Amino acid sequence: MAQSVLLTGAAGRVGTAILADLADEHEWRLMDRDPMTEDHPGEFVVADITDEEAVRDAMEGIDVVIHLAGDPRPEAPWDSVLTNNIDGTQTIFEAAVDADVEKVVFASSNHAVGAYETDERTPEMYRAHDDYLLDGTELPRPGNLYGVSKAAGESLGRYYHDEHGLSVACVRIGNLTKGHPPIDYERGQAMWLSYRDCAHLFDRCIRAEYEFEIVYGISDNDRKYYSIDRAKASLGYEPQDNSAQHD
Ligand SMILES: NC(=O)C1=CN([C@@H]2O[C@H](COP(=O)(O)OP(=O)(O)OC[C@H]3O[C@@H](n4cnc5c(N)ncnc54)[C@H](O)[C@@H]3O)[C@@H](O)[C@H]2O)C=CC1
């Protein structure tokens, strides 16, 4: 059944990947502080996620929120991630609860756990023969302030689930690259997320039933150091791509 979905950060890369495959699958309300130049489904709201009134208006009649908007730069400074990623995400969760939204899907990141990639483990952990695997049950271990902001977003999700009953899925997205895995970048190949697997994974987050989940968002790469078992079991994720097919 088509659901009414609010997609924040719709004009960005992840939003573009989602809409490329799912434009006709759901009823979309798109939100971004930058207007979208290309054709898009549904209505488009130009607003900043830190504008509480605009967010509350955009939340009306929505079943599911996919929250992508934020500063995506691993090197982003604290004032930006505090405003856009932490404060903005809290505004989204609070408004979602007040509007009786059923599910919020939060775009977390590999950088929430980046510091597990120690000098002792790398680069071996990026290779197919290495069996080191994070599965989503480990504690956050950010390697930068951007990663701290993503760990904070996951904690906000846990809180809004436990205290307010919201269904929350946090997707620790790997490296979304269009067409092919990153070239000459072993780490990026290990956490590659193809555009079609990205759209499929977020579609599963819209459709599946869950309480609170943290899953890794990568394709079924031979090199992987993130398990996709939880995404398969709790969401029904069935990725089709593998960076090894592009070697
Ligand atoms: N692209 C990737 O490989 C990965 C992305 N992510 C996360 O996924 C989300 C989307 O990332 P991308 O699409 O790659 O980034 P992007 O920069 O291409 O898109 C982000 C969009 O959010 C909008 N935005 C930013 N701050 C906003 C605000 N305060 N209010 C309203 N709109 C705002 C921007 O205008 C932009 O269109 C981000 O939260 C990022 O941290 C996480 C891991 C990997």
Ligand SMILES: O=C1O[C@H](COP(=O)(O)O)[C@@H](O)[C@H](O)[C@H]1O
């Ligand atoms: O969270 C993110 O991760 C991806 C991949 O990280 P990188 O360290 O391999 O660049 C990054 O491209 C993206 O911008 C960021 O939001």
